[in-house]
Amino acid sequence: MNKKEKESCGVKEKITGFVDGELAAKEREVVARHLQTCAVCRKEHDALISLDSHLRSSAAPAPSRDFNRNFWKKVNAADQTKTPWAIFPDFLRGMRPALAAAASIAVIAAGSVILYQADSNFLKPPAPVQNDMQFVENINLYRDFEIIANLELLEHWEEIIQLKEI
Amino acid sequence: MTDTGAGSRLPTFQGLADKMPFADTDPDVQLMLRFQQGDENGFLKLFSKYQTRIIHFCFRFCGDRTLAEDLAQDVFLRVYRGASGYRPKAKFITWLYRIAVNVCLNDARKQKKAWLFRSLDRVDRLTRPGAADDPDDRMPEYADTNSVSAEDEMALRERDEKIKAALTKLPDEQRAAVLLRIYDDFSYREIADQMAVSEGKVKTLIFRGRQQMKEALKDWL
Numbered sequence: 001m002n003k004k005e006k007e008s009c010g011v012k013e014k015i016t017g018f019v020d021g022e023l024a025a026k027e028r029e030v031v032a033r034h035l036q037t038c039a040v041c042r043k044e045h046d047a048l049i050s051l052d053s054h055l056r057s058s059a060a061p062a063p064s065r066d067f068n069r070n071f072w073k074k075v076n077a078a079d080q081t082k083t084p085w086a087i088f089p090d091f092l093r094g095m096r097p098a099l100a101a102a103a104s105i106a107v108i109a110a111g112s113v114i115l116y117q118a119d120s121n122f123l124k125p126p127a128p129v130q131n132d133m134q135f136v137e138n139i140n141l142y143r144d145f146e147i148i149a150n151l152e153l154l155e156h157w158e159e160i161i162q163l164k165e166i
Numbered sequence: 167m168t169d170t171g172a173g174s175r176l177p178t179f180q181g182l183a184d185k186m187p188f189a190d191t192d193p194d195v196q197l198m199l200r201f202q203q204g205d206e207n208g209f210l211k212l213f214s215k216y217q218t219r220i221i222h223f224c225f226r227f228c229g230d231r232t233l234a235e236d237l238a239q240d241v242f243l244r245v246y247r248g249a250s251g252y253r254p255k256a257k258f259i260t261w262l263y264r265i266a267v268n269v270c271l272n273d274a275r276k277q278k279k280a281w282l283f284r285s286l287d288r289v290d291r292l293t294r295p296g297a298a299d300d301p302d303d304r305m306p307e308y309a310d311t312n313s314v315s316a317e318d319e320m321a322l323r324e325r326d327e328k329i330k331a332a333l334t335k336l337p338d339e340q341r342a343a344v345l346l347r348i349y350d351d352f353s354y355r356e357i358a359d360q361m362a363v364s365e366g367k368v369k370t371l372i373f374r375g376r377q378q379m380k381e382a383l384k385d386w387l
Contacts (some may be wrong), residue, residue, distance in 0.1 A: 020354070047380055053385060061234075062233065064235060074243050075243060
């Protein structure tokens with residue numbers, strides 16, 4: 001069979017399903033009939049059967065003697081490093097998503113309250129500092145000084161100059 | 167859940183079976199449910215029954231004996247620790263292999279770079295003098311050595327090395343699908359469930375995996 005004929009045979013992909021017994025009865029019949037007449041597909045089919053046979057007969061190691069001992073060591077180690085969830089009773093552990101959602105809502109609510117309070121403090125006038133308090137307490141003393149007592153005149157000095165000129 | 171009567175507060179398996187079909191038909195599910203209710207013998211039986219299969223799956227997936235045992239222990243550790251949340255929605259073996267697939271794929275992802283270096287290191291160790299003394303590098307024992315000649319045994323070992331190398335060259339998902347199909351005989355539907363992919367994807371993974379394996383082992387076929 002030449003290259004063109006090989007490409008035209010569209011059953012190749014179904015041979016894997018055929019070997020695995022995964023085709024529907026009708027499709028299986030079609031492929032089986034095709035295999036009787038198509039040498040290329042028959043070769044593919046035989047190669048897959050042979051591949052599976054080789055793979056299945058390849059050796060794999062038996063468990064080592066330490067396998068069980070090492071497993072129980074891991075179990076003990078895992079018991080000693082329990083997750084925070086381990087403190088909850090079993091029925092609560094099953095509610096992890098709900099608890100996590102509740103915790104998230106609580107965190108968001110707490111965050112909102114903190115932000116709101118911070119915002120409110122920002123709008124309030126700042127508390128008087130110590131220097132301001134001293135000034136208020138001694139306001140009468142400051143008024144005794146001429147420069148302070150006449151400060152308001154400076155605000156209208158242009159008008160005062162004009163009056164003097166008249 | 168129904169009460170077993172006579173002061174027992176444990177639910178009957180029949181009660182669970184009404185809600186979960188596999189609780190009644192799969193004896194392994196029964197063992198797991200017993201373990202869930204505090205009977206450690208249930209776990210021990212499952213551990214003993216499946217440890218070799220899971221080690222083999224992990225070994226064929228990662229190609230390293232020590233790592234395979236480590237991964238298999240992680241699989242059973244997850245079964246042991248996850249007993250309280252176990253719900254028999256599928257056959258026990260499907261659930262067990264789903265865990266095994268997850269453990270192996272996660273490990274492969276984590277160790278992608280380290281794996282490359284380890285492979286190079288292993289090639290170096292295999293070619294150095296006295297390499298056979300390393301227990302990790304020894305070939306697995308064959309069950310019946312009397313039935314094959316020394317030459318045949320050599321040939322089989324060579325073939326197994328080629329199979330191992332060809333398997334490790336497959337992309338992780340293809341390898342997992344091929345192993346589950348060829349070695350553990352799961353249906354495409356079960357493999358799809360274990361790998362959390364569609365049945366169509368399983369079909370493609372197995373087809374491509376087999377084509378690549380066929381090419382790598384063409385001298386043996």
